[in-house]
Amino acid sequence: MPRLRVYGGADEIGGNKVLIESGDSRVFLDFGMSFSAKRRFFGTFIQPPSFALVNDYLLTGVIPSIRGIYKRELLRYGEASKLVADEPTVDAVMISHAHLDHVGHTSLLRNDIPIFMGEGTKIILEAREESRTSLTIENKIIKHHNNIKTFRTNSKIKIGDYIITPIHVDHSVPAAYGFYIDINGYTLAYTGDLRMHGPKGDMTQEFIEYCTSKSVDTLIIEGTRIDEKEIHSEHRIHEEMKKLISSASDKLVVLMMGLLDFDRIRSVLSASNLNDRTLVVPLRQAYLLDKLKREDPALETPEFKPGELAIYHERRGAGEYSDTDYKGWMKNFLNYLTDKGYPLVRDYEINENPSKFVFVINMLEDVLELARIKPPAGSPFVLSTSEPHNEEQMLEMEKLMNWINLFNMRYNHLHASGHASASELIQIIENIQPRRIIPIHTEKPMLFREYLKNTEAETRITIPKTGEEILL
Ligand SMILES: [Zn+2]
Ligand SMILES: [Zn+2]
Incomplete structure (x- = not known):
């Protein structure tokens, strides 16, 4: 036996x-x-x-x-x-x-x-x-x-x-x-x-x-x-995100979600687009989406399109968006994105037009981008993570809350479990x-x-x- x-x-x-x-x-x-x-x-x-x-x-x-x-x-x-x-x-x-x-x-x-x-x-x-x-x-x-x-x-x-x-x-x-x-x-x-x-x-x-x-x-x-006992469906997340975004009028919506939670990306992407906003994802998440799109079409990964789904072009090195500021995979991937003509969005574009975007972060360290973007006071911050699956993801909630408070953002928690x-x-x-x-x-x-x-x-x-x- x-x-x-x-x-x-x-x-x-x-x-x-x-x-x-x-x-x-x-x-x-x-x-x-x-x-x-x-x-x-x-x-x-x-x-x-x-x-x-x-x-x-x-x-x-x-x-x-x-x-x-x-x-x-x-x-x-x-x-x-x-x-x-x-x-x-x-x-x-x-x-x-x-x-x-x-x-x-x-x-x-x-x-x-x-x-x-x-x-x-x-x-x-x-x-x-x-x-x-x-x-x-x-x-x-x-x-x-x-x-x-x-x-x-x-x-x-x-x-x-x-x-x-x-x-x-x-x-x-x-x-x-x-x-x-x-x-x-x-x-x-x-x-x-x-x-x-x-x-x-x-x-x-x-x-x-x-x-x-x-x-x-x-x-x-x-x-x-x-x-x-409670069941929160992904469908409900979609509905609540729609409402939250539409009530955010001239504010930026910032959302923290797991790197690999593609169902959440689909929900938030749809909720953003229905509100005439572009969903902006970090480079690393974009890398994953692009690779899955090319190598496993069965998964029906969403596509990068201007006005719908864009990639955040973060500052590195000297912070001037010059070629020499980026190294390794990031440099290659940025070149690839540019060749493909995929939409890249920079911090000042979001700062100038906060109501046109929903900005995604995956990890605690991404919260630093708020210091570049400077979201208007009253902008919603939505925590939408699954249970922490890796060390980077383990939320240091206190620091996160300090950043949220620093910009007078409104904290929300919206999540459907895996x-x-x-x-x-x-x-x-x-x-x-x-x-x-x-x-x-x-x-x-x-x-x-x-x-x-x-x-x-x-x-x-x-x-x-x-x-x-x-x-x-
Ligand atoms: Zn598990
Ligand atoms: Zn799991």
Whole structure:
């Protein structure tokens, strides 16, 4: 019988690392970065040195102590050196989606362990890495791994005794998947992160229907919002953004959103255009949009068009928009945008005509652009982020609020989550009717028991503990 161990994602939101073992075959479902574990010991000013990266992460429980999975060059120092092995001890890693709490620590894995991910996920990760000025060992997922294999929905992936079928699901990043796994007749389903209330809820429905039609012995289900009943749909965000923008008359609208949340871009783009405003996105987000548009047309990424969707031409170097002010990817990308004739917008243009624009920022450091643009007093600032998926995104709310107050802006929070609500999660369980339920990606797994109290399903819940074996 197969066995399972949750090495990340038990009693925490994200950091998913689920090892499935059967006979000689071992497969990881996701190998995410555990932000909660990292935060306990590390931060901006406390970073492990490269030579002791794995050692220090093992010591603090950020990554699991498993022989034969980490890159040999990271295992030279201290305790880490005990984990060296000639052959890899894991056959494959299946990545559900591009959020770092699911894929982040694959950067530490050996090159002879194949990493499977959706085609869109690979493009997103590539774009992220190509549009960074400096990359640490930890940031290099695609660049330092030459064994990445891609799949699409309904692909059949055979690894030892396993037949793995990825099925697309709706989440706050494109190319998110759940997995259906058949191991010699024993069946497992893994939700990854998903929601039903999003614009592509029918994809999640497909995953549920696939599982329902096949029967599922064990369901590993995310539970991020098991403590929340409310469902805020992306449609509602669109409606509220429309209202907010139309009432902002002669003001600038500034919106902070996740870099990869393309559904949010679509909602805000439409709300902006209906109000005769141009949506202006940062260079890095534009890079991602452009790459996805070219390399994965199926995702229907919006196009840059004057008056509709433009790119923010930020000041760099001497701050004079001269060629020599830009370096690396930014220089090349700006040249490409100019060649293509795509619309670029500068700070003084927004300053002169604030009511013609909705200005997007992705990261806290982008808030500095407000010092260039100088939004008129009373301009709305809309915080519209999903849960923090990476360190840069972790809001330092106090500083952000200080900037907002400095310009006398009006603070609003408008957000629809990428995760299913409690009632949606229970509905998924009731539809799939698994023999065993393993809640992960939640700080409150016990709530699954509460919700399923006095039903037969209650007895089928197994709450995982980090690293403990569960016999399936
Ligand atoms: Zn997640
Ligand atoms: Zn996610």
